[in-house]
Amino acid sequence: MDSVDAAGLGIGDDHPPRIMGVLNVSEESPYDPSVFDDPGEAARYVDEELIDEGADIVDIGLESANKRFDVLSASDELKRLHVALETIESVSGDAIFSIETRYADVADEALSHGFEMVNDICGFADPEMPAVCADHDVAVAKMASPPDLERPGAVEETDWSTRKSPEWARRSDFVDQVYEALKQNGMTDKTILDPAFGGWSDAQTLEDDRETFRRLREFRALGRPLLVSINRKNFLGEIADRETDERLPVSLAATSMAVERGAHVIRTHDVAETRDAALIGSTFTDRTSATADGLTLSQLDVHSTRELRSQLRERGIDPAFADDLWTQLFEIEGLDPDSSGRLLSIAADHGAVGERVTDGRFLLAGSTTSILDISDRLTDESGRLDRLGRELSGVLR
The missing domain is CATH 3.30.70 (Alpha-Beta Plaits)
Incomplete structure (x- = not known):
């Protein structure tokens, strides 16, 4: 598992779980407590509710990714960027600032004026995004998505018959498609992978999210740190029959499990509580790595045949061997x-x-x-x- 250096913040197996707090400067965003259009108020929120509560990374969104809203253009996002830039200039606490955007031009402008990381919810659908992130030498979270700037996260809308093969498209399930979507359009040396929890399309079901969560360890075969955004998500709320404002307990339970299953960054609105839950998951994670005399031994995280197949496949070994091993x-x-x-x-x-x-x-x-x-x-x-x-x-x- 490769670690990523995000402006001096280590992300990976050898580091504590990192908490990504959320700030929105988008009037469309559905979670009101995190939405601001005044830089001064936004900065106070970041200092008091995010950084002071334990956020390592602050992710600032310029528009809502909710599929019910029209997608903003790059020029529209750039018009809103000044609020985010003025906010981070006014923050007194210490954190890594991430810009959530699907556009390379917006990422380039943000990184040129104080941002230190990118959260790309369209998975490099903008072909210039990897180059921009590499040129700035920054970490970038890449969410599983089709190659479409207007359809973030909707992996089942990808034409997999063309992108892979008709046979693969017939036999693949939702998690297989998420896994493959993360590999599409390449990666930078500092890419963090996000398997796209949430209702990104009408075809994505709560059971799809639950199955992705069950099989979260499989994504470790890709050798990159994992980011999960599961805070108060519907697939958790339905289990306990809780509405959004009552879902903190189920979110914390899932956070501990996610870290134990391989998540390195947890994106959340509930920073203090999520930090504690992540630390519990990390403390009781049984993963072995040792270095001595220039020799490093790492125990791969394999708990099922599927996970073993994935580890072999990504290393160029016939995954069929897993069935006999x-x-x-x-x-x-x-x-x-x-x-x-x-x-x-x-x-x-x-x-x-x-x-x-x-x-x-x-x-x-x-x-x-x-x-x-x-x-x-x-x-x-x-x-x-x-x-x-x-x-x-x-x-x-």
Whole structure:
């Protein structure tokens, strides 16, 4: 995992989780407590509510990214930039200032007058953005998006049949598309990746967000620090049946889990609370790295066959090897004696091991390949083996 130096702030596995507080100078932004059009008031908010509460980075947005609003042009954003520039000149606290924009011209102007980082919600859809960030030698957060400046985050709207292949488009799921979108349009040496949580398009579902969160570790295979923006998001609120103003507890729970799963930057409106939750997640993260006599040993973060496939694929190794390398262990309950006997027989025929623990409960162990072979052959009159086969296949594929 490569670390990124953001104007002297280290971001990566070897550094504490970083908190990105949010300031908006856009009248359209839906979160009123963070919206300002007066530089003096905005600076006081940054000092007292963001930096003093523990924000390492302050992300300033010039327009709302909400898909309900019209997209501003680069010239419109530039007209608003003066408020952001006057704000950071008036801030007394110490933080890294990030400009949220999709336009290279806006990023260039902001970086030339005091900003130190870019948050590109369109994932380098502006082809000049990587060059601008590289020329200024700044960190840049790149959100998974189609190559379209007007459709941030809407990865499923990408023509994947053309961008990848028709076969890949048919078999890919939403998280696969997010992963691939992060790779599109290249990266700079200081790129931080954002898997785009939130309802960026009508086609993106809450379950898409939940599945992205479940599989967050897979994005570590790309070797870049991760930024997540999950604060008070709908996919968390629905779980606890909470409205936006009641979602702080679920956001904090998810923050700890996100850090444990590999997130390095947490973007939030609730800085102090999020900082504490991130520190808990970091403290109990089990990730090993050691350096001695010029030798560095790093334990890769792999918790599933999917994650192992991703790590191998990004290193140019056939990901199919993962299916034979990774051993799966399942505990199964609820099968009648006839179905249990059939399952154990099929397991033995395919190089897996089945062991009855008690009546109706036993363990099944084998490589991913062997378990997938078994899942394809499970059938019985009751239909329970058919369901078991589908469940096994869904977990492993």
